Amino acid sequence: xxxxxxxxxxxxxxxxxxxxxxxxxxxxxxxxxxxxxxxxxxxxxxxxxxxxxxxxxxxxxxxxxxxxxxxxxxxxxxxxxxxxxxxxxxxxxxxxxxxxxxxxxxxxxxxxxxxxxxxxxxxxxxxxxxxxxxxxxxxxxxxxxxxxxxxxxxxxxx
Amino acid sequence: xxxxxxxxxxxxxxxxxxxxxxxxxxxxxxxxxxxxxxxxxxxxxxxxxxxxxxxxxxxxxxxxxxxxxxxxxxxxxxxxxxxxxxxxxxxxxxxxxxxxxxxxxxxxxxxxxxxxxxxxxxxxxxxxxxxxxxxxxxxxxxxxxxxxxxxxxxxxxxxxxxxxxxxxxxxxxxxxxxxxxxxxxxxxxxxxxxxxxxxxxxxxxxxxxxxxxxxxxxxxxxxxxxxxxxxxxxxxxxxxxxxxxxxxxxxxxxxxxxxxxxxxxxxxxxxxxxxxxxxxxxxxxxxxxxxxxxxxxxxxxxxxxxxxxxxxxxxxxxxxxxxxxxxxxxxxxxxxxxxxxxxxxxxxxxxxxx
Ligand code: SF4
Ligand code: SF4
Numbered sequence: 060x061x062x063x064x065x066x067x068x069x070x071x072x073x074x075x076x077x078x079x080x081x082x083x084x085x086x087x088x089x090x091x092x093x094x095x096x097x098x099x100x101x102x103x104x105x106x107x108x109x110x111x112x113x114x115x116x117x118x119x120x121x122x123x124x125x126x127x128x129x130x131x132x133x134x135x136x137x138x139x140x141x142x143x144x145x146x147x148x149x150x151x152x153x154x155x156x157x158x159x160x161x162x163x164x165x166x167x168x169x170x171x172x173x174x175x176x177x178x179x180x181x182x183x184x185x186x187x188x189x190x191x192x193x194x195x196x197x198x199x200x201x202x203x204x205x206x207x208x209x210x211x212x213x214x215x216x217x
Numbered sequence: 218x219x220x221x222x223x224x225x226x227x228x229x230x231x232x233x234x235x236x237x238x239x240x241x242x243x244x245x246x247x248x249x250x251x252x253x254x255x256x257x258x259x260x261x262x263x264x265x266x267x268x269x270x271x272x273x274x275x276x277x278x279x280x281x282x283x284x285x286x287x288x289x290x291x292x293x294x295x296x297x298x299x300x301x302x303x304x305x306x307x308x309x310x311x312x313x314x315x316x317x318x319x320x321x322x323x324x325x326x327x328x329x330x331x332x333x334x335x336x337x338x339x340x341x342x343x344x345x346x347x348x349x350x351x352x353x354x355x356x357x358x359x360x361x362x363x364x365x366x367x368x369x370x371x372x373x374x375x376x377x378x379x380x381x382x383x384x385x386x387x388x389x390x391x392x393x394x395x396x397x398x399x400x401x402x403x404x405x406x407x408x409x410x411x412x413x414x415x416x417x418x419x420x421x422x423x424x425x426x427x428x429x430x431x432x433x434x435x436x437x438x439x440x441x442x443x444x445x446x447x448x449x450x451x452x453x454x455x456x457x458x459x460x461x462x463x464x465x466x467x468x469x470x471x472x473x474x475x476x477x478x479x480x481x482x483x484x485x486x487x488x489x490x491x492x493x494x495x496x497x498x499x500x501x502x503x504x505x506x507x508x509x510x511x512x513x514x515x516x517x518x519x520x521x522x523x524x525x526x527x528x529x530x531x532x533x534x535x536x537x538x539x540x541x542x543x544x545x546x547x548x549x550x551x552x553x554x555x556x557x558x559x560x561x562x563x564x565x566x567x568x569x570x571x
Binding site: 066073076077079080081083084087088090091092093095 | 271273274275276277278279527528530531532547551
């Protein structure tokens with residue numbers, strides 16, 4: 060007897076599917092998810108989770124949180140990050156300490172895997188949501204993430 | 218044979234006044250053929266646009282909206298592009314059959330259009346075996362598909378064509394039998410008489426339960442006959458490239474593409490004629506204006522076409538074995554039982570008539 064119950068179940072599930080897509084069809088005018096991109100580039104906002112490029116946030120005193128530990132450089136599977144570091148005398152303790160000179164990020168090599176951001180122990184680097192990354196010259200894709208004259212935020216290593 | 222070129226009576230009379238009778242009737246036939254060709258080429262293009270728009274709405278997209286107002290000229294532009302493209306082919310193709318195949322497909326689907334009664338007058342070819350003609354002509358198209366697949370000298374194309382053979386030959390049975398179920402009610406194969414008999418209520422009401430079963434079987438089998446998703450084993454983009462028309466380009470590809478959409482229109486138009494009273498308005502509300510029949514006919518057809526698009530954008534695809542199981546183990550037995558039920562019903566006068 061499973062023959063007839065199969066037919067019944069088949070028709071019922073097909074109708075369930077059709078009612079779902081039918082609802083989408085009726086509401087599509089309000090909720091189209093298409094972005095008509097070049098027309099709305101001024102107002103287009105990307106989602107929080109969107110991976111545009113890796114950036115290093117700086118606060119108002121031009122201080123970032125990167126200690127120069129190089130964990131991001133090691134974590135990156137394709138060598139998109141290069142840390143150029145140096146040692147300098149720390150004013151408070153008077154000891155020599157590692158600090159970054161340049162945090163070089165090659166956007167052209169980056170696959171947006173996010174491993175560097177997960178590896179960073181001090182959350183010094185985060186994702187930015189910008190989406191217009193194309194340039195006419197690929198040297199512009201090599202970026203220095205720490206701003207000139209910036210220094211590490213005090214107490215970030217403790 | 219009962220040939221009457223209803224819509225051309227005026228054209229024919231006018232031509233008759235200028236040339237001898239034989240020439241005039243041939244000229245009338247040619248002019249009707251040209252009119253149909255132009256109307257349905259354009260209609261096919263707009264069906265493609267409709268499909269793309271409907272697909273977009275089902276998927277919460279916008280669809281074509283750049284060429285012309287609201288994207289209305291999109292498919293025209295596509296057709297222009299296809300006309301201007303180079304016709305490529307494979308080196309070891311069977312050239313003659315390779316070039317012949319697209320015409321087989323498009324001509325067989327255009328031929329089927331001739332018999333539809335768009336209104337009482339607007340019917341090019343009121344043949345007395347109308348339904349039989351439609352069933353017969355719809356199986357000619359598959360020869361074109363088989364030829365295309367075989368002559369392309371391409372494995373994907375051949376597999377696609379063979380699947381098409383399997384599929385069309387199986388589902389033709391169900392299409393034919395479900396239509397015959399309805400013919401039991403009308404007692405005639407002639408489309409104009411089928412419409413005439415529906416003046417007492419559309420056949421889907423007259424035949425109630427078995428008619429509804431026949432309609433469901435017909436829509437499933439009809440969708441399978443047009444080789445559309447969820448029965449698109451023939452094209453199967455994910456596994457066969459483009460199936461039987463992998464090796465075609467430009468206008469020859471466009472013929473296959475257009476034929477698919479015209480076939481969809483034909484399947485819906487047959488359903489309109491046989492189940493939903495063709496050009497008859499519901500309850501005869503516009504009976505005094507017979508030319509409005511065109512809009513009723515097209516309206517009903519578009520609703521059914523939309524139903525097929527709804528199928529396409531909802532259901533997952535079938536495997537080949539599932540496809541054949543559905544036909545031979547479900548549709549066909551149901552159909553045979555249904556036809557007996559319908560016969561008993563007609564015999565006992567259990568039909569509903571207004
Ligand atoms: S996102 Fe991945 S590829 Fe890009 S810099 Fe970070 S670790 Fe390297
Ligand atoms: S960005 Fe983070 S992981 Fe990379 S060097 Fe700086 S602190 Fe270390």
